[in-house]
Amino acid sequence: MNYNWDWGIFFKSTGIGSEIYLDWFVTGLGWTIAIALVGWVIALLLGSLLGVMRTVPNRWIAGIATTYVEIFRNVPLLVQLFLWYFLVPDLLPEPLEMWFKQDLNPATSAYLSVVVCLGLFTAARVCEQVRTGIQALPQGQTAAAYAMGFRLPQIYSNVLLPQAYRIIIPPLTSEFLNIFKNSSVASLIGLMELLAQTKQTAEFSANLFEAFTLATLIYFTLNMGLMLLMRMIEHRVAVPGLIAVGGK
Amino acid sequence: MDFSAILPALPGLWDGMLLTLQLMVMGVLGGVILGTALAMLRLSHNKWLANAAATYVNYFRSIPLLLVITWFYFAVPFILRWITGEDTPIGAFSSCLVAFIMFEAAYFCEIVRAGIQAIAKGQMGAAQALGMNYPQSMRLIILPQAFRKMTPLLLQQSIILFQDTSLVYTVGLMDFLNASRSRGDIIGQSHEFLIFAGLVYFTVSFAASLLVKHLQRRLAV
Numbered sequence: 001m002n003y004n005w006d007w008g009i010f011f012k013s014t015g016i017g018s019e020i021y022l023d024w025f026v027t028g029l030g031w032t033i034a035i036a037l038v039g040w041v042i043a044l045l046l047g048s049l050l051g052v053m054r055t056v057p058n059r060w061i062a063g064i065a066t067t068y069v070e071i072f073r074n075v076p077l078l079v080q081l082f083l084w085y086f087l088v089p090d091l092l093p094e095p096l097e098m099w100f101k102q103d104l105n106p107a108t109s110a111y112l113s114v115v116v117c118l119g120l121f122t123a124a125r126v127c128e129q130v131r132t133g134i135q136a137l138p139q140g141q142t143a144a145a146y147a148m149g150f151r152l153p154q155i156y157s158n159v160l161l162p163q164a165y166r167i168i169i170p171p172l173t174s175e176f177l178n179i180f181k182n183s184s185v186a187s188l189i190g191l192m193e194l195l196a197q198t199k200q201t202a203e204f205s206a207n208l209f210e211a212f213t214l215a216t217l218i219y220f221t222l223n224m225g226l227m228l229l230m231r232m233i234e235h236r237v238a239v240p241g242l243i244a245v246g247g248k
Numbered sequence: 249m250d251f252s253a254i255l256p257a258l259p260g261l262w263d264g265m266l267l268t269l270q271l272m273v274m275g276v277l278g279g280v281i282l283g284t285a286l287a288m289l290r291l292s293h294n295k296w297l298a299n300a301a302a303t304y305v306n307y308f309r310s311i312p313l314l315l316v317i318t319w320f321y322f323a324v325p326f327i328l329r330w331i332t333g334e335d336t337p338i339g340a341f342s343s344c345l346v347a348f349i350m351f352e353a354a355y356f357c358e359i360v361r362a363g364i365q366a367i368a369k370g371q372m373g374a375a376q377a378l379g380m381n382y383p384q385s386m387r388l389i390i391l392p393q394a395f396r397k398m399t400p401l402l403l404q405q406s407i408i409l410f411q412d413t414s415l416v417y418t419v420g421l422m423d424f425l426n427a428s429r430s431r432g433d434i435i436g437q438s439h440e441f442l443i444f445a446g447l448v449y450f451t452v453s454f455a456a457s458l459l460v461k462h463l464q465r466r467l468a469v
Contacts, residue, residue: 003326073453074411074453075411075450076411076412076414078414078415079442082429083442086442087443090439181311184312184314187314208323209326212322219310219315220310
């Protein structure tokens, strides 16, 4: 087991076409970002809806959202992914099933599964943050809005949610970062995102330490960059006088 | 859907569950010990030690667990070889366990740190006034109180770890998920076995989280 260090490996040819190993990482990063961003849009929309549902004064509606959260929080992400990728397509109506399995190319069908899976998985977490944000607001806000003649949907869209979102930016940031990290499970259903490309590079070139070091650096930089971005947004939209921002 | 094939497969699935639980328990124990040590370092007055621990935590918290598991699986044999100078066979289980302990320690560290910082400052002062030195006051006064406060959080993190153990699928370790999948595949009933696995994970985590909530109310100081 002799190991040949070679940090120049990323600029060497993979032997496939004219690609160098770095190209693989770039492609992988592209997939990772594409999964995370689209999944995040789903998570934010659905999570907000569920978070609102958990706080409305109706036991049935709140119960549905609570059930959703419990189910999606207590089943491992990987099991959920397998269910979406292996089971759900078989339950679709015949034409849709054929389209998913035969017409789509394998990368696209894996991508769809991962995005739906991560979106719904993260939505349960976003829901809890949104609920916490809404509940953190003083009761008087709702009462005052009612007194001014707002209806419930108006109260949420004009009074509660705009404030709640601004309070929960820090926990939302960590969910946003989590979805990037969680997107790595896509490698287990054959989607060539960053981790899968890293593994492939390690196997092709036998320079596994270099490959995994680069992958770690990419994840690390992505994380730090996004965190700084979210901090900037947090400062910009902070509710004056409501909470201390950036204190640490 | 025909779930009758699951019954005869239960012993095999149970073996998988045992491996999952083993990984979880050892991962939590190792993670809490290493995490507590890291928290001590982070809170120490030595700037170098504090920074080193902070770097460790930030590093592991910004990369995916799956990356850590995969990397360790590939790398640990090489590293052992460099250290010991000879081929030391190490199974997937050990490399996964090391990955879990090192990864989870970063998360446990933050929980322990928050727990220690939540203890009133006067406690440390009083302990030292009684003539205890720093290690003694930590061990006898601060940590017992801190652990009581953070038990619910530690348990919640353990439930997350229980679910995350399923990621060892990537190195082919026969944990509960992998045992279910492989058995389902062999007899051509992968759907049923997958659903069953999901139900079991759900039941265990859900029941455990209810227990934690109950405990949280009882432990509230």
